[in-house]
Amino acid sequence: MSLDNVVEDIRDEARARAEEIKEAGEERAETIRSEAEAEAEALVEEREAEVERQLEREREQALSSAKLEAKQARLSARRDVLQRVREQVETELAELEGDRREELTKTLLDAASVEFEDEDEVLVYGRASDAGLLEDILSNYDGYELAGERDCLGGVVVEGTNSRVRVNNTFDSVLDTVWEDNLKEVSTRLFDDQ
Template sequence: MSLDTVVEDIRDEARARAEEIRSDADERAERIVADAEADAEELLEERKREVERQIDQEREQKLSSAKLQTKQARLEARRDVLEDVRGSVEERIASMEEDREELTRALLEDAVEEFDDDAEKQVSGRADDEALLLAILADYENCEYAGSVDCLGGVVVESEGSRVRVSNTFDSVLEDVWEDNLRDVSATLFDQ
């Protein structure tokens, strides 16, 4: 064997080895690229799922917020209607003439029962009812007209001796009736 042959064999072997290394490197590079593409695809899919979850969450939050705003607006509208109804009732009570004397007498009678018979009692009422109250008080002993109070009608009776004050006004009766029947009034108005 000549030296040229040995050199040529070494070169061929080196070329073959280089080709093998290159081939292995290409395969590794392809695997690395394939793994990287798979990782990138998996990461992309995960990001898409995350974005979809975030979109769904924001959609739910906006929907919940919109529902809450709608509910609040509906409750506010109902509250406004109930206030209007109550205002109308108060106006009708304030302008009521027909049963005013009978109701005022009944409220005064109930209030007077809270005091001792001999207690001096001061009776107040609506300014527009002064003449009515003076006429009614003429039938009672130990009761005198004490002026007006801001109310729809009825009486406020006080006694200095016992420091008792009884408010039997149309307002207080309306408040009790309103509170006791608010659910029914609301159901009637809003078809619940």
């Protein structure tokens, strides 16, 4: 075998080996590329899923926020309506006249007088515009005298000079008690809550 033949055989072997290495490299590159594409696709799917979850959370938060705002608006509107009703009742109480005003005032004074049975002198305060009415009513009560004014819708504040007891039987105080005791029922009637 000549040297040329040996060189040619080595070259052929080298070419074959180079071709094998090239093919193996291409296969390895194809495998790496396929794996990279699969990883990229999985990563894209994972990111898309995360974005979708984030969007869903944001939608839920927006919906929850909108529901809360709507509820707060409803509650605010209800408070406004209840406040207007209360103001209307106060106005009607302040504007009561005649026998009805006298009857209510006397009833409130009678209820308060139970606390002052042992008192010699009892002071009564009332609304300035009710002074004449109170003078007439107090003329039937021994030891009771009109002592001054109170800023109220009507009714009486009564206190004994000896016992230091004070009873607030104004229309305002009665309204406060009735309002608190019946607020739920008033709300239910006004807003049809069941």
